[in-house]
Amino acid sequence: MNLHFEPRRPGYKLKLLAFQNQLFHHNNRQQNSFSKKMCLSKLMWSHSLSLAFLLYAWRSVLWELSNWKTIAARIVQFVVNLVGYILKLVVALIFHFIGDPITSTIRGIETVCITVEDFYTAVVEYTPIPELITIIMLVSAVLAIAEAAVPDSVESQPYLLTTAGIIGFAAVKGFISELYFWMLLVGLFGFARFVKKRDYVSSLLPVAAALTAVGEAWVRVLAMTSYMALAIVHHSKKPSKDIDEGEAAVTGEKVPIPLLCAALAIGVRVAAKWVAHRHSTWKIV
Secondary structure, three states, rough: OOOOOOOOOOOOOOOOOOHHHHHHHHHHHHHHHHHHHHHHHHHHOOOOOOOOOHHHHHHHHHHHHHHHHHHHHHHHHHHHHHHHHHHHHHHHHHHHHHHHHHHHHHHHHHHHHHHHHHHHHHHHOOOOOHHHHEEEEHHHHHHHHHHHHOOOOOOOOOOHHHHHHHHHHHHHOOOOOHHHHHHHHHHHHHHHHHHOOOOOHHHHHHHHHHHHHHOOOHHHEEEEEEEEEEEEEHHHHHHHHHHHHHHHHOOOOOOHHHHHHHHHHHHHHHHHHHHHHHHHHHHHO
């Protein structure tokens, strides 16, 4: 018996290799599809979690926005409290270093305001209108006598007349004694006569005005009579040429400050009484 073996064809290997390649590609496609499915499932899971978180966060945002008024009020309150604390700290630092001068200044301003208020109250309630009118008339008469004798006697010494008015007011209120009152009047006369080199009529004008304003009845009569006699004597000794020049030089005269203050006090008192009367009448009506 003869055994005959046919040789294998070379295409057999090629077919085997092709089959293996097909099997390998098939397995790769299956693995790739499985991997894609796994990736998609993971991606969907992460997206779901993110979407759930976003929904919760958006819900919280909407809830916070619904309470925006309360939040804004709290923010404003916090800012105001913070500014208040800062201002308190600044004020504390300022008062720590310069507290005493500021306190003294405030007390001084308060004292001045209280003094002005008390003075106004005293003027409104206790101003003696008849006495002030008498003083204004008598002093105006003395000033007219002085101006008739020496035309520039009033305008040339406004400060001395104001000082004489202050001295008279202090004597009436009892701030200075009678001795100091006379000493100050003598000092005014000496200053006007020997320092300013004025004549006797101009030098004695502040003294005569003060005595006429605050003196007793006999003192007023004596002061006015003596001063008028002095003015007449001084005027009679002047040449007629000087008299004419003095009368021609007379212009607008300024009222002394004490007379203005007296007139202002009378006006304030009368105005206050009128306002009070009108207010009472309105309340009754």
